[in-house]
Structure formats: structure tokens, C-alpha cells
Amino acid sequence: xxxxxxxxxxxxxxxxxxxxxxxxxxxxxxxxxxxxxxxxxxxxxxxxxxxxxxxxxxxxxxxxxxxxxxxxxxxxxxxxxxxxxxxxxxxxxxxxxxxxxxxxxxxxxxxxxxxxxxxxxxxxxxxxxxxxxxxxxxxxxxxxxxxxxxxxxxxxxxxxxxxxxxxxxxxxxxxxxxxxxxxxxxxxxxxxxxxxxxxxxxxxxxxxxxxxxxxxxxxxxxxxxxxxxxxxxxxxxxxxxxxxxxxxxxxxxxxxxxxxxxxxxxxxxxxxxxxxxxxxxxxxxxxxxxxxxxxxxxxxxxxxxxxxxxxxxxxxxxxxxxxxxxxxxxxxxxxxxxxxxxxxxxxxxxxxxxxxxxxxxxxxxxxxxxxxxxxxxxxxxxxxxxxxxxxxxxxxxxxxxxxxxxxxxxxxxxxxxxxxxxxxxxxxxxxxxxxxxxxxxxxxxxxxxxxxxxxxxxxxxxxxxxxxxxxxxxxxxxxxxxxxxxxxxxxxxxxxxxxxxxxxxxxxxxxxxxxxxxxxxxxxxxxxxxxxxxxxxxxxxxxxxxxxxxxxxxx
Numbered sequence: 001x002x003x004x005x006x007x008x009x010x011x012x013x014x015x016x017x018x019x020x021x022x023x024x025x026x027x028x029x030x031x032x033x034x035x036x037x038x039x040x041x042x043x044x045x046x047x048x049x050x051x052x053x054x055x056x057x058x059x060x061x062x063x064x065x066x067x068x069x070x071x072x073x074x075x076x077x078x079x080x081x082x083x084x085x086x087x088x089x090x091x092x093x094x095x096x097x098x099x100x101x102x103x104x105x106x107x108x109x110x111x112x113x114x115x116x117x118x119x120x121x122x123x124x125x126x127x128x129x130x131x132x133x134x135x136x137x138x139x140x141x142x143x144x145x146x147x148x149x150x151x152x153x154x155x156x157x158x159x160x161x162x163x164x165x166x167x168x169x170x171x172x173x174x175x176x177x178x179x180x181x182x183x184x185x186x187x188x189x190x191x192x193x194x195x196x197x198x199x200x201x202x203x204x205x206x207x208x209x210x211x212x213x214x215x216x217x218x219x220x221x222x223x224x225x226x227x228x229x230x231x232x233x234x235x236x237x238x239x240x241x242x243x244x245x246x247x248x249x250x251x252x253x254x255x256x257x258x259x260x261x262x263x264x265x266x267x268x269x270x271x272x273x274x275x276x277x278x279x280x281x282x283x284x285x286x287x288x289x290x291x292x293x294x295x296x297x298x299x300x301x302x303x304x305x306x307x308x309x310x311x312x313x314x315x316x317x318x319x320x321x322x323x324x325x326x327x328x329x330x331x332x333x334x335x336x337x338x339x340x341x342x343x344x345x346x347x348x349x350x351x352x353x354x355x356x357x358x359x360x361x362x363x364x365x366x367x368x369x370x371x372x373x374x375x376x377x378x379x380x381x382x383x384x385x386x387x388x389x390x391x392x393x394x395x396x397x398x399x400x401x402x403x404x405x406x407x408x409x410x411x412x413x414x415x416x417x418x419x420x421x422x423x424x425x426x427x428x429x430x431x432x433x434x435x436x437x438x439x440x441x442x443x444x445x446x447x448x449x450x451x452x453x454x455x456x457x458x459x460x461x462x463x464x465x466x467x468x469x470x471x472x473x474x475x476x477x478x479x480x481x482x483x484x485x486x487x488x489x490x491x492x493x494x495x496x497x498x499x500x501x502x503x504x505x506x507x508x509x510x511x512x513x514x515x516x517x518x519x520x521x522x523x524x525x526x527x528x529x530x531x532x533x534x535x536x537x538x539x540x541x542x543x544x545x546x547x548x549x550x551x552x553x554x555x
Contacts, residue, residue, distance in 0.1 A: 074265050124259065416450075
């Protein structure tokens with residue numbers, strides 16, 4: 001157990017660069033804290049947990065994940081993807097279930113890290129990742145429509161249906177003001193970076209519209225009262241029936257937290273030179289972060305790709321930057337909660353609408369759609385199921401679809417062809433069939449490949465040349481065994497040449513070698529196999545010539 005836990009905990013080496021980089025880390029932390037404030041508030045409101053829950057998550061989970069996580073520059077907190085999954089859970093089970101499902105999901109992610117499952121995310125294909133990212137962006141955008149129109153979301157758990165239900169109940173007097181606030185925020189966020197890349201468009205927009213709404217007493221819904229301090233940690237109420245009902249949602253949240261955090265950490269490593277990330281330690285950190293967040297009344301946390309990118313662009317080198325980001329948000333709770341409570345909900349909708357739009361890269365979408373038909377289908381299927389059904393179902397079905405297309409391509413790449421015997425030709429060579437099997441001999445291709453060989457006629461010896469066999473599974477080995485038995489029953493001698501060493505053990509266990517007439521019918525080189533086959537043909541010809549001519553009995 002000690003060996004399994006080795007390397008999963010914080011160490012002094014994490015802060016080796018701090019004496020040289022603390023100024024840049026401090027500046028990056030303040031910058032990303034400013035960027036994270038409106039997002040934390042917006043994601044909390046959008047999930048149904050409330051703005052305070054979003055802030056608590058960014059503070060508590062942000063610190064814990066920074067200290068215990070596996071990336072030096074990852075910033076964690078509430079994210080849009082988690083909002084998509086968490087919203088239906090809160091709508092179904094109520095806010096009282098939030099701490100429990102948060103802790104349950106955190107424990108699952110923590111165990112995944114302890115069990116060294118961090119590299120499992122590498123098995124998710126790129127089209128699936130981009131498909132569910134597009135689907136999440138669409139859902140986040142749809143979830144903001146009710147607040148943008150100044151009404152509450154509809155009762156449906158589907159974002160599109162809930163948006164339509166909400167629009168039907170609009171108050172025209174409130175709607176125009178809310179849409180104006182949303183539009184102003186979105187416009188500022190879009191155009192501010194054009195003036196200067198470092199301008200925090202979201203903060204500028206929220207401050208401006210909040211002041212205007214307060215000065216002119218514009219009738220739009222506000223965030224409402226926020227706590228002026230962090231809540232005390234409380235153990236969630238453990239009710240067996242509720243816990244049983246939350247098992248499914250907890251695994252869904254845990255899967256999303258693991259996937260999104262590891263993807264974000266991988267992106268952070270690819271765009272910075274701050275060292276590699278430890279996938280298993282990242283899961284441990286994110287699990288502990290969600291547990292801590294749940295105890296303080298927050299939401300499940302994940303690594304946030306957008307905030308991590310801001311952190312890196314601002315010069316962050318160590319975990320200190322992510323810790324400072326959480327401290328900045330903590331300062332807001334204690335010093336500015338009254339001001340923050342007057343922010344219009346429509347302003348947060350504008351922030352998330354722009355955020356959702358920026359999640360989608362049109363270049364990436366075009367690249368996938370133009371790559372291969374199967375990748376395009378996987379991308380579209382994943383996106384559609386994400387929006388219409390469920391995120392985790394979408395990822396599962398997307399992975400299965402990608403696996404199906406991959407197996408089909410693998411099966412099509414496998415082939416069998418008859419080759420000519422090497423020169424010089426000898427009498428009787430026409431009685432020898434040399435077949436070369438390349439690629440993959442597995443359950444998806446074995447029968448098709450072997451069927452061609454099993455129906456061959458007018459030969460005495462078949463040589464199976466397997467040196468080009470790249471994949472062999474138990475089904476392929478069993479079909480190969482049956483082929484040898486079938487040919488031998490027909491009086492055709494089978495010789496096997498060149499089973500790759502990595503497949504020899506499987507072929508032996510399944511019975512391929514035992515199915516041969518003699519053990520010396522297995523060869524590592526082609527020339528001895530052909531010589532043995534020619535000797536069989538000559539022996540058959542000699543035995544046929546020496547046999548007596550049968551007498552014909554006449555009446």
C-alpha cells in the first residue's frame with residue numbers, strides 16, 4: 001500500500017522555483033482570481049446551487065487542488081461541464097443532497113488516483129472530446145437564456161426545453177432590460193481584448209452594468225444576499241436511501257471531474273514549460289478538492305481549462321499562483337460580498353454566453369469534419385447525445401462508436417493473399433499453396449480471412465505464412481486452429497511459418513500448434529518450410545506411382 005501511495009502527496013520539490021518566480025506567480029494569481037470571480041458566481045447560479053456555492057468551490061477546491069494536484073499551473077474550481085451534470089441532480093434531489101453527492105464523487109475520484117487509473121483518459125478519442133465540448137458549450141448557452149430574458153428556468157431537465165418553457169413566461173418590461181444588460185456584457189467581453197489583450201473584459205463589463213443598474217434603478221433580478229465569511233465545515237447528512245439514489249450521479253460527476261481535470265492538465269503541459277503533470281496525483285488532488293468543497297457547502301470541482309490558460313499566459317510557474325487566485329476570491333467574500341450581491345443575473349448570463357461561445361473552436365470543428373467520415377460521425381453523435389440526453393452517455397457512446405470504426409478499419413486492413421513459391425520452380429509446385437496473412441487476425445476479421453484458405457482445391461500442402469501478423473486474439477487463434485483441422489481432415493498437410501514471438505504463447509494455449517500433424521510442421525524460416533512441402537509432394541507422387549493398378553473383374 002505504501003508503494004502505491006508513493007508520489008501521490010505534496011513535496012517540497014513542488015515549490016523549488018518559488019524563490020525565482022514568486023513575483024510572476026503573485027501577479028498571475030491576482031489576474032486569474034479577477035477572471036475567476038464572475039465565472040465562479042455564474043456557474044454557481046447556473047447549477048442551482050447558488051452564487052455563494054460557486055465562490056466557496058473556487059476558494060476551497062482551488063487551494064486543495066493546487067496543493068495536492070499533479071499539475072504545477074492548473075487552476076481548479078466550478079466549471080461549465082460540471083454545471084451541466086450537477087443541475088439535474090440538484091433539480092431532482094434538492095440542495096440538501098449537494099454536500100453528500102460532492103463528497104461521494106470526491107471519494108470516487110480519490111480512489112481512482114490511488115488505484116493509478118490516471119492514464120485511462122488517454123483512451124478517449126479526440127473527436128469524442130471535442131464532441132462533448134461542443135455539446136457542453138451549447139447546453140451552457142441554452143441554460144443562460146432564461147436569466148437573459150429575466151425569468152426563471154422552466155421545469156424540464158433538458159436545457160433546450162427549459163429555455164423554451166422559460167421564454168413563454170417572459171415579462172416584456174423586464175425582458176428588454178435583461179437582454180440589454182446581457183448584450184452590453186457580451187459586447188464588452190468581445191471587444192475589450194481587441195483594445196488590449198490583458199484587459200479583463202468580464203470584470204469591466206460586470207462592474208459597469210452593476211453601477212448602471214444601481215444608479216438608474218433598472219428592474220432586473222440580482223444575485224441576492226451572499227455570506228460575508230466562509231461557512232464552517234459540516235459533515236453531510238448520510239441517509240442510506242439518499243446515498244443509494246445518489247450512487248449513479250456520484251459516478252457521473254466523478255467521471256466528468258476526472259476527465260475534465262486530466263484533459264486540462266494535459267493542455268497546460270502542452271502550452272507551458274512548467275514541467276510534466278502526474279495524472280494519478282491530479283486525481284488525488286481533485287478528489288480531495290471535491291471532498292473539501294462539499295464539507296464547506298460548495299460544488300464538485302474540476303480543473304478549469306480557460307482559467308488555467310489565463311494563469312499560464314500571465315506568467316505562472318508554480319502552484320503558488322493557483323493558491324493566490326483562491327486567496328483573492330476569499331478576500332472578495334470577506335470584503336466585498338455586499339457589492340457582489342447587487343450584480344444582475346443577466347450580467348452573469350452574458351459572461352457565460354461568451355464563455356460558451358469561446359469553448360468552441362471553428363477551426364477544430366472544420367478539421368474533424370474534414371478528416372474522415374467515421375471521425376466526423378463520432379464527433380456529431382457525441383455532440384448531439386450530450387445536448388439531448390446526457391454527457392456521460394455521450395462519452396460512452398462516442399467511445400464505443402470510435403471503437404467500432406477503429407475495429408472496422410483494423411479488420412479491413414487485414415488480408416490474405418496467395419504468393420508464388422520462390423524460384424527456381426520444381427515439378428509439383430502447383431500442389432503447394434503459400435498463403436501470407438497480414439494485419440490483424442481477430443474476432444472482426446478472422447472468419448473472412450480464413451474462409452478463402454479453407455475452400456482451396458487441388459493442393460497437397462498449404463503453407464501459412466504468419467510473420468506479418470500484427471494482431472492475434474483468442475478468436476483468431478481458434479479460427480486458425482479450426483482451419484488446420486479442416487485442411488488436415490481433407491488430407492492437406494498444413495505447415496506454419498513465422499508466428500511472431502508475441503503471439504506464440506496464445507497460439508500454443510488455444511491449440512494452433514497442437515492441431516498440426518507433426519510438431520516439425522512449425523517453422524521460423526520460409527526456405528525449410530518450402531523444402532518440407534516439396535518433399536511431401538514428391539512422396540505423394542511416388543506413393544501414387546508405386547501403387548498397383550487394380551484388377552478389373554469381368555463377369
